[in-house]
Amino acid sequence: MTRGIIVIAAMLLAGAASAETVAELHEKELQAIDANNDGFLSKDEFDAFSDYAFQEMDEDKNGTLGLDEAKPFLDIKQFQSVDRNNDSLISRAEYDAQMNDDFISADQDGNGQLD
Numbered sequence: 001m002t003r004g005i006i007v008i009a010a011m012l013l014a015g016a017a018s019a020e021t022v023a024e025l026h027e028k029e030l031q032a033i034d035a036n037n038d039g040f041l042s043k044d045e046f047d048a049f050s051d052y053a054f055q056e057m058d059e060d061k062n063g064t065l066g067l068d069e070a071k072p073f074l075d076i077k078q079f080q081s082v083d084r085n086n087d088s089l090i091s092r093a094e095y096d097a098q099m100n101d102d103f104i105s106a107d108q109d110g111n112g113q114l115d
């Protein structure tokens with residue numbers, strides 16, 4: 001996978017783009033996320049990508065994203081919106097909650113995959 005993947009994850013995290021916008025902008029990276037190449041992004045594939053992106057952003061591998069780690073990807077307002085309990089850390093649970101929300105809102109027909 002490439003750094004483009006992380007950028008997509010950050011955009012989703014920031015609520016800066018819908019999945020459809022991302023699909024248009026980053027077709028190449030999306031092909032990498034679409035593990036079985038069926039042209040759809042299943043929840044499993046989305047979760048694998050989301051997990052990968054978290055590991056890459058979590059530079060000190062302590063399971064949370066601090067301000068420094070998130071800074072290249074999120075501005076402070078975006079960080080705070082993901083940091084739901086306002087402890088200045090994005091926990092894995094907070095990250096997953098945001099990514100799940102994004103998946104659900106992008107999955108407009110509710111069929112469990114993005115197309």
Ligand SMILES: [Ca+2]
Pocket residue numbers: 034035036037038039040041042045
């Ligand atoms: Ca697929």
Ligand SMILES: [Ca+2]
Pocket residue numbers: 058059060061062063064065066069
């Ligand atoms: Ca960390």
Ligand SMILES: [Ca+2]
Pocket residue numbers: 083084085086087088089090091094
């Ligand atoms: Ca937090």
